[in-house]
Amino acid sequence: MAAVVATSQPPFIGRQPGVAEAAGRSLASVLPRVAAVRNLGPTSWQIADAAVGRLDAFWQFGRDAANLLPGALVAREAGAVVSDADGKPWTAASDGFLVASAGLHGHLVVDALRRG
Numbered sequence: 001m002a003a004v005v006a007t008s009q010p011p012f013i014g015r016q017p018g019v020a021e022a023a024g025r026s027l028a029s030v031l032p033r034v035a036a037v038r039n040l041g042p043t044s045w046q047i048a049d050a051a052v053g054r055l056d057a058f059w060q061f062g063r064d065a066a067n068l069l070p071g072a073l074v075a076r077e078a079g080a081v082v083s084d085a086d087g088k089p090w091t092a093a094s095d096g097f098l099v100a101s102a103g104l105h106g107h108l109v110v111d112a113l114r115r116g
Helices: 019-033 043-051 065-077 102-112
Strands: 003-006 057-061 081-083 096-100
Touching: 043 057, 043 065, 043 096, 057 102, 065 081, 065 096, 081 102, 096 102
Parallel strands: 003 057
Antiparallel strands: 057 096, 081 096
């Protein structure tokens, strides 16, 4: 099972053309590979669930640093890999957020979330 949440704040306004389409392609590539895509409530709770293995992964497209910073800290402390959707280290300025176990994280970046 995986939790996939998209921010309600439009991350694309004023950005390079094609960002919304890239996000859509990423989501479309994930859907056939997961058992569930759902929003379970507070962002930090979902990130913590992914960090300890109750969920396979948590992915969010867009910026939402205020909600992601606490979860990123919890996930890193729990040993999960925290990055943007391209596998680069996540920062508050990143356009995406991904948390998964080390064994699954690389697969998600390379195969499931491939944007292009």
